[in-house]
Every structure is written in C-alpha cells, then in structure tokens.
Amino acid sequence: MPRKKVPTRKNDTVDVMNHDGSRIINLNKLQEHLQVISRHAATCQSCADNTLSGNEPIVLVGVKDHQGLCSILTSRCASCHEEFQFATSSRVQGLSGGQYWECNLAAVWGQMATGGGHAPLTESMAVLGLPSLTKKAFMAIEKRIGDWWRTLLNESMKQAGEEEKAIALSKDSRYDIPRITVIVDGGWSKRAHKHSYNAKSGVGIIIGKETGKILFMGVRNKYCAVCHNTSGGTIPEHTCFLNWDQSSSAMETDIIVEGFCQSETQHGLHYAEFIGDGDSSVHPTLVRKVPYGTLIKKVECANHAVKCFCGTLESLVLDKPSYKGRGKLTEAMRKRLTKSACCAIIMRSQELNKVEAVKKLQRDLVNIPLHCFGCHSKCSPDLCKTAQKNQQQTQEQQEQQQQQLPPTNMGAMANNTVEDGTNDTIHNITSGLNDVITTQAQAWADATDNEGLDDTRSNFTTNLCESWMHIRTKFDGGKQINRSQSGSWGGRCAGAGLRCNEGAGWGPSMWKTAVCTEPSDVFKLAAANAVKRTDNDRKRKASADAKLQRKKARYSTTSVDTA
Structure with missing residues (x-):
C-alpha cells in the first residue's frame, strides 16, 4: 500500500499508510481511543507545538492486524513518535466461554438468520471496502x-x-x-x-x-x-x-x-x-x-387430503390420455374438482354431529364428479346452489298443487333442471373418478371425523x-x-x-x-419493527374484509375450460 510523508516540527517525516477502504468501528471503542490521544496531545509539548505550526499532531500509521471485520489500527504522535493502538471492536464471551470479536459474531449471526454464508458476506464486504472473515x-x-x-x-x-x-x-x-x-x-x-x-x-x-x-x-x-x-x-x-x-x-x-x-x-x-x-x-x-x-x-x-386428491387427478390424466381435451379433465376442471372437495370438507367440519357429518362428507365426495360435470340431481342443497334452487322450486310446485293452483314458472324450472344422464365420454370420466374417490373416501372422512378433539370446528x-x-x-x-x-x-x-x-x-x-x-439500539429497533409488521399483518388478516376475500377465493368455482 503506498505511503506518504507527514512533516513534523523538526522537519523530519513519518511514513503514513494511505487510508484505503473502510472499517467497522464500535463508537465506544472510538471514544476510548480519542480520550487516549487527547490526553497525550494535552501533555506532550512537542505535539502542542506541532499543532500550532499547522502540522498534523497525530497521524494514522495504518492497520497493524485485522481479524475478520475487526482491525487493530495504529496511530502515532508526529513529534515524539509514541504509538497508540486500538481495536475497532470489543471482545465478548459467549455461553460456552472463549473470546470473540463482537463484529465477527454479529456478521455471522446476521448471515445465518438471513440464509447467507461466507461467500455472500465476503462479496458484500468487498464492495464496501471491508476485509472479511476467512472461511x-x-x-x-x-x-x-x-x-x-x-x-x-x-x-x-x-x-x-x-x-x-x-x-x-x-x-x-x-x-x-x-x-x-x-x-x-x-x-x-x-x-x-x-x-x-x-x-x-x-x-x-x-x-x-x-x-x-x-x-x-x-x-x-x-x-x-x-x-x-x-x-x-x-x-x-x-x-x-x-x-x-x-x-x-x-x-x-x-x-x-x-x-x-x-x-x-x-x-x-x-x-x-x-x-x-x-x-x-x-x-x-x-x-x-x-x-x-x-x-x-x-x-x-385436511389440506393434505385435498392435495392427495389433486395429485391423483394429475396422475389419472397422465395414465389415460383419453381424459385429456375439451370438455374433459382439463386443468380448469381439475382445479374445480379440487376446490369442490375442499369446500365439502370445510362445510362438513362445521357440523356438530360428527357421525352424521362423516356420512354426508362421503356422499358429497363421491358426488363431486357429477356435480362438476353438470349433473346436480344427487347434490346436497347446502353445498350446491343449483340443487338448492331446484329444491325450492319443487317445494313451490308441491304447495301450488296442494292449493290446486297452476304453476307460476314451470318453464324456468324446466330450464334449471339438469338431466341425470350424461354423454358416454363424461360418463366414463365420472366413473373413473368415482373409482379413485371411493378408495380415498374413508381417508378424507378422517380429515373431519375428530370427535375426540374438544373443538367446535374440526377442519384441522x-x-x-x-x-x-x-x-x-x-x-x-x-x-x-x-x-x-x-x-x-x-x-x-x-x-x-x-x-x-x-x-x-x-x-x-x-x-x-x-x-x-x-x-445495540439499532438491533432492538429492527426487531421492534419486525414485531410491528407481524402484528399489522395479523390484524389485517383478521379483519372482516380479509376474511371475506379469503372466503370468496375458497368458494369461487373455476369455470370449465371450453377451448
């Protein structure tokens, strides 16, 4: 590293290393060093005369040694040539004993807490002009x-x-x-x-x-x-x-x-x-x-039960190419089947009678393929809007017949009624899906059958x-x-x-x-801000609007791909 000549009071010179790069300095250690050199400047007459002459009284000679991010700096009186050394970091002792430079511990701690390692630390420090730790x-x-x-x-x-x-x-x-x-x-x-x-x-x-x-x-x-x-x-x-x-x-x-x-x-x-x-x-x-x-x-x-079903659908399409294509098991239809299964588990988990809820869940799961392909004759009214609407119209028709009045809207009822039969292709697909679902029905029911747990909701x-x-x-x-x-x-x-x-x-x-x-206070402030962000996120997610948005996303039905 190049050096320069610093003049002294007696016209002799002191070799001083050019100051290159940066160093991390603990402010308390810097204050201690300033006190030492200040006391020397006050008691050394040659240093005082050199200051009055417009020359540098104390000069930084260079770095005697560095251990990772900690450097041992050396300064010297330009008049009497007395040297002063100070470390840029303090020594600490951890739980297991031993002495460590605090800045080195902090650097490695930060890398471990953020997924980094020796290479990213070295590169970051090099850009800042700081010497880093060896591997x-x-x-x-x-x-x-x-x-x-x-x-x-x-x-x-x-x-x-x-x-x-x-x-x-x-x-x-x-x-x-x-x-x-x-x-x-x-x-x-x-x-x-x-x-x-x-x-x-x-x-x-x-x-x-x-x-x-x-x-x-x-x-x-x-x-x-x-x-x-x-x-x-x-x-x-x-x-x-x-x-x-x-x-x-x-x-x-x-x-x-x-x-x-x-x-x-x-x-x-x-x-x-x-x-x-x-x-x-x-x-x-x-x-x-x-x-x-x-x-x-x-x-x-419950999440893994639905995930298992989703994976089974993917395998089914790969194993049977005839299920691919328009109007069949497209990606949109597979998403719809998965969401329907998720909704069935969530709805049945809220019922208090667990034994009856398990039976309903099994029926719902077996009926999912027919529901998604447009056959709603066996759907439960509390899960399917079309079945609920058909049920209401049937009740109205029965009431009108009892009162011997003509039906008010038979055309609309006929249009909203879905034929039980399906074409041959869809029938084959639903049959294949029913074979898959039947083998998993008991496992899916286990996602809701939690009578032993003391909780009003069982969708764990x-x-x-x-x-x-x-x-x-x-x-x-x-x-x-x-x-x-x-x-x-x-x-x-x-x-x-x-x-x-x-x-x-x-x-x-x-x-x-x-x-x-x-x-340090900076460390505490960063942690306090992290806690504040976490609390704000928790409050936002607990708000009524956020819950409504999640509910809409959960129960929204993906439209069937017709391309």
Whole structure:
C-alpha cells in the first residue's frame, strides 16, 4: 500500500499508510481511543507545538492486524513518535466461554438468520471496502452460534411444554399425565420434486396445538465432511454430525417417534392425538414403539387430503390420455374438482354431529364428479346452489298443487333442471373418478371425523408446521446451498425454532442471552419493527374484509375450460 510523508516540527517525516477502504468501528471503542490521544496531545509539548505550526499532531500509521471485520489500527504522535493502538471492536464471551470479536459474531449471526454464508458476506464486504472473515473463521463462529441456538431452543421448548401442560390441566384434570394434541411434520435439506428422495439431512418437529410453539425438534444427518474426506488412517477428533444411515424418507418417522417417546420425561405430557399429513407409516410406528402408543390417535390433515386428491387427478390424466381435451379433465376442471372437495370438507367440519357429518362428507365426495360435470340431481342443497334452487322450486310446485293452483314458472324450472344422464365420454370420466374417490373416501372422512378433539370446528391442518418450514427456508437459504456437510443446517434449524417460539423479535433477547452483552439500539429497533409488521399483518388478516376475500377465493368455482 503506498505511503506518504507527514512533516513534523523538526522537519523530519513519518511514513503514513494511505487510508484505503473502510472499517467497522464500535463508537465506544472510538471514544476510548480519542480520550487516549487527547490526553497525550494535552501533555506532550512537542505535539502542542506541532499543532500550532499547522502540522498534523497525530497521524494514522495504518492497520497493524485485522481479524475478520475487526482491525487493530495504529496511530502515532508526529513529534515524539509514541504509538497508540486500538481495536475497532470489543471482545465478548459467549455461553460456552472463549473470546470473540463482537463484529465477527454479529456478521455471522446476521448471515445465518438471513440464509447467507461466507461467500455472500465476503462479496458484500468487498464492495464496501471491508476485509472479511476467512472461511475457516466463519465456519468456526457459525458452529459456535449453532451450539448456542440449540441450547437456547432446548430452554424455549421446555417453557413451551410447561405452557401446554398448564392449559391441559385447566381443561381436563382427570389424567395423572396430561394429554394434549400436537401437530407433526418433517422436512429435508433439498427438494425432492417427487422423484429424488436422497437428501443428506432431515428435520422433524412437534408443535403444541394450543400454544403453537415447538415442543420437540430433531435433525438427522447422513453425511459428515470430516469422516467422508478422511481416506484411511485415523479420523481426526471432531464434532461428528453423522447420526443416520438409513433412507432419507425414513428420517421423519424416526424423529417423530423419538419426540413422542421423550414427551413424558421432557415435558410430563402424553401426546394423545396428533395432526399429521398422509404419511401412513408414522401412526403404526408410534403405536408399536411409544410406551403409551395405544392411546395415540391420528387426525388427518385436511389440506393434505385435498392435495392427495389433486395429485391423483394429475396422475389419472397422465395414465389415460383419453381424459385429456375439451370438455374433459382439463386443468380448469381439475382445479374445480379440487376446490369442490375442499369446500365439502370445510362445510362438513362445521357440523356438530360428527357421525352424521362423516356420512354426508362421503356422499358429497363421491358426488363431486357429477356435480362438476353438470349433473346436480344427487347434490346436497347446502353445498350446491343449483340443487338448492331446484329444491325450492319443487317445494313451490308441491304447495301450488296442494292449493290446486297452476304453476307460476314451470318453464324456468324446466330450464334449471339438469338431466341425470350424461354423454358416454363424461360418463366414463365420472366413473373413473368415482373409482379413485371411493378408495380415498374413508381417508378424507378422517380429515373431519375428530370427535375426540374438544373443538367446535374440526377442519384441522398442519399449517403451523408448514409455516415453520417456510421460516426455516429463510435461515437455510431456501434449500439452494448444501449446508449438510458440517452441521450448519442443524444450527440454522435451531435458529428457525427460536424464531417460531420467541416471535419476530427473537433476535435481541437471544443475543443478550447467548453473547452476554447488551444488543445495540439499532438491533432492538429492527426487531421492534419486525414485531410491528407481524402484528399489522395479523390484524389485517383478521379483519372482516380479509376474511371475506379469503372466503370468496375458497368458494369461487373455476369455470370449465371450453377451448
């Protein structure tokens, strides 16, 4: 780096490094340095004379060293040549001990919380003219923060379990060990796209239905970079994250079973009911392996039931090309069939008589193909407007016949009545759909048949778990980068768990606990703004207008494609 000559009072010179780039400086550390050089300028007569001569009394010699984003700057008195050094960041000590530069911790923390890594941090800092961390230093800090987040998440899950237990006891105190309902789901570190189930890492979570907080989280890893890259000889001492040697698809079941087995010792609870997706292997495994497995009841997620039906329709069109084309199973018709199924589940879930509601739901689901193709003779009036209108006209006709009066609008009634018969092509399609729906009718009915749950509405979903999966993608970068090689993915999952349990303003409080220092005012303000945005979104979605818009979108019928 080029240097320049700075004149002094005695006409000698001091080599000074040209100031290039930028540095991140803690204002408190800067104030301390200013106090030191100010005291020197006040006591050094040569420095005072040099100032009166119009020369620079104190000059910045350069950077003695830099450790990541922290730099050790050196300044020198131009007269007596006394040197002063100061670090641009303060030292902090985390939960596990050790000394870290605060700016380095903050940089890695921010990257982990936003899905970034070493490469984007280095590039961003380079544009700003800032020296960055080496990859080795970044990974070491990332591992340490991941350990802190796991520790904090364990404490948070323990508190969530106490909240669930208190709610369960207030509702029903008949059992020695309170029984609660949980929501379960699993995710993986890469997208499967329905054909590639070979992710190196997987995560499973159990969320309490009442609190909406995570009670258990488990991570499975099939790969450890250190073990894999050690070719022969002794494997060096390291933290090994390899804890799974079976198929990736089996990770979810194993994690959920582990969480159920630990429910009594970890929280003093029994997970008597769980809301899950269509994975058929979870419930039998829980019944077989969990000590209280015979008490466990599964509640089918309504969203996954409809999603399964949608996927079946897609497969049906691929397997039978004759179903394609105008007036058949077009994309618009498939959407209409799916929406009709969703509406049937929602409507029947609101009925109080669950036994009768299940029977009605099965009839509605079997009748969906006829309804969507225009045959409304078997439709329920509370679900189909055409059937409701026909029913009203029939009642009016009967009343008129009893009064021996001529019908007032027989032409309109005839026009609104749909013929029971359909043409051969549509008849074949509806027959094929009925075969599909009949095999799934009982599973769909399970999405509504939740008599054991103490709730007036039984249209339960795994939306809370799906919401957490969405939060997790913010931490791992949307599954675009392989973070399964050194435990990075597990640490980021723990951070997403803290975000779920502690809310949008989780950052400052977790920083204070983990790093043992007070977070900056800017950090607190950003967290407060995040909480405000979340609250505003929640209020907006709870407004009457927003609910009406969602209801219209849910019950709107997609017009059949005639092209």
